[in-house]
Amino acid sequence: MSIQASELRMFYHPEGMARLTVDNDRSYPRIKVAIAAPLSRRGKYVSILNGKGEEIIMLPDLQGLDPESRRVAEQELERRYLTSRVRRLVSLKQEFGVTYWEAETDRGIRDFVVRDLQENCIWLSESHLLLVDVDGSRFEIPDRRLLDERSQQLLDAIL
Numbered sequence: 001m002s003i004q005a006s007e008l009r010m011f012y013h014p015e016g017m018a019r020l021t022v023d024n025d026r027s028y029p030r031i032k033v034a035i036a037a038p039l040s041r042r043g044k045y046v047s048i049l050n051g052k053g054e055e056i057i058m059l060p061d062l063q064g065l066d067p068e069s070r071r072v073a074e075q076e077l078e079r080r081y082l083t084s085r086v087r088r089l090v091s092l093k094q095e096f097g098v099t100y101w102e103a104e105t106d107r108g109i110r111d112f113v114v115r116d117l118q119e120n121c122i123w124l125s126e127s128h129l130l131l132v133d134v135d136g137s138r139f140e141i142p143d144r145r146l147l148d149e150r151s152q153q154l155l156d157a158i159l
Contacts, residue, residue, distance in 0.1 A: 083139070
């Protein structure tokens, strides 16, 4: 059975928890919205996943959704792929496989926690680093060589 975008109803209930109902068929109390295409094609090939991470439907874009469902999908994508750029490291501490970061970012000073650096510290190139914290937030260091000397020393101490 094929599902059409017009049959989907996405909404928040309770507040902050995205849900999906497929017209007169089934409901999913917890969903995730993800991009299947490269991040540069933000609104194309959007996958809606159930709470277990299994795909419910792949949409070529968000155009066929009703306005409320489209708003929920866009908010979920924004939340999932929000990335702060690190400008400077204020402090960095590692304990029992967990790293505590305080960084100046393009969104202000942020404190975040990264568990298991081997899993959540992704090298996009020799000097480009992406960190994913325990809440799924993303922090990017576009070029570690451009950080101030102290920030580079802090980074070198844990990597």
